[in-house]
Amino acid sequence: MTAVTASAAEARAAADADAAIPIQRRKAGLRAQVAQWRREGLSVGVVPTMGALHEGHLSLVRAALAGCDRVIVTLFVNPKQFNDPKDLENYPRTERADAEKLAPLGAHVLYVPEPEEIYPDGFATTVSVEGVSGGLCGDGRPGHFDGVCTVVSKLLLQTAADRAYFGEKDYQQLQVVTRLVRDLDIPVEIVPCATVREADGLALSSRNVRLTEGERAAAPALNAAMRHAVEEMRAGAPVAGALAEARRRIVAAGFPSVEYLELRAADGLAPMTALDRPARLLAAAPLGSVRLIDNIAADPA
Structure with a gap:
């Protein structure tokens, strides 16, 4: 030494x-x-x-x-x-x-x-x-x-x-x-x-500090669109349609794109086309220099 x-x-x-x-x-x-x-x-x-x-x-x-x-x-x-x-x-x-x-x-x-x-x-x-x-x-x-x-x-x-x-x-x-x-x-x-969130729904992440003021204002739209999609699916909306609408909401809020937004089985993550068993809605979307990810439970009504 x-x-x-x-x-x-x-x-x-x-x-x-x-x-x-x-x-x-x-x-x-x-x-x-x-x-x-x-x-x-x-x-x-x-x-x-x-x-x-x-x-x-x-x-x-x-x-x-x-x-x-x-x-x-x-x-x-x-x-x-x-x-x-x-x-x-x-x-x-x-x-x-x-x-x-x-x-x-x-x-x-x-x-x-x-x-x-x-x-x-x-x-x-x-x-x-x-x-x-x-x-x-x-x-x-x-x-x-x-x-x-x-x-x-x-x-x-x-x-x-x-x-x-x-x-x-x-x-x-x-x-x-x-x-x-x-x-x-x-x-x-x-x-x-359980995921810990800000009051506006944004999931906590060490990378969130890199969001600009405008990006931080837009960020909660990801979770909001996901929650709306789950509500629609529980009400009987087709999965594909609910996910397409959620993508439109996310982009309209200021996200340049959606990397993925998918309904998967809660245990094992098999892709799902109908909300007929316990599931997770998972998403990833870039915002500025940060890649935001989130997921929420999506169980049948």
Whole structure:
């Protein structure tokens, strides 16, 4: 280790010591902490994040704290799940602010792994889930879910948590992770948590801060059009017609296009042409430099 590197490491250690919540950056230290909790008979929950925490993330932490004795929040901006290098570059990094938000809630550890803890030299493994990863965001972001599955597998194994908490806002991701855990026999319960929204219906996202004032004003139209479509389908309107009308409403509100707007089965995400069983209406649409996604339950009347 060079003098410069040693100095940087010492500075990082000093900053971590002053952090609002205990920080672990190495899996060995994290595993030692989890092993101690296990010896004490304590259950462990994990909330995986990429940081830039907002109320949606904090709601997951609260759910984890209600269901587990000890809670780990992970923070890792995973390069393998970004299709656009600019999106990766622009993704907000707010570690200190994130730690300050977590401290009052009572989360026990913030795990911020160094890159080599996740992808060491020579890393050559990709975890891929077929079926539920196809279509929707899987079409628009090739390789995205492979990146998600790979990093989630690593984090679940490194934390050895009993329960992992994921928001329903990324519903396809939730379905993919649920399938991953089931297929690979990873001993963790995936706990889904409801989407947190602004008062006007916009689903919370770390990327929302990049919306201009005008874009932010237009953004709630996505959810509003989706809710109207579900109401129409429940009233007996054909699915295709209700979705076409919703697309028109979204574009009329200022969105340049709609990437997808589809009715899928709530369990397994099979495409649906009639609202005859529990379903989800899922959408993605670009607005300025932000790609908004949303989904809502669409059960039969």
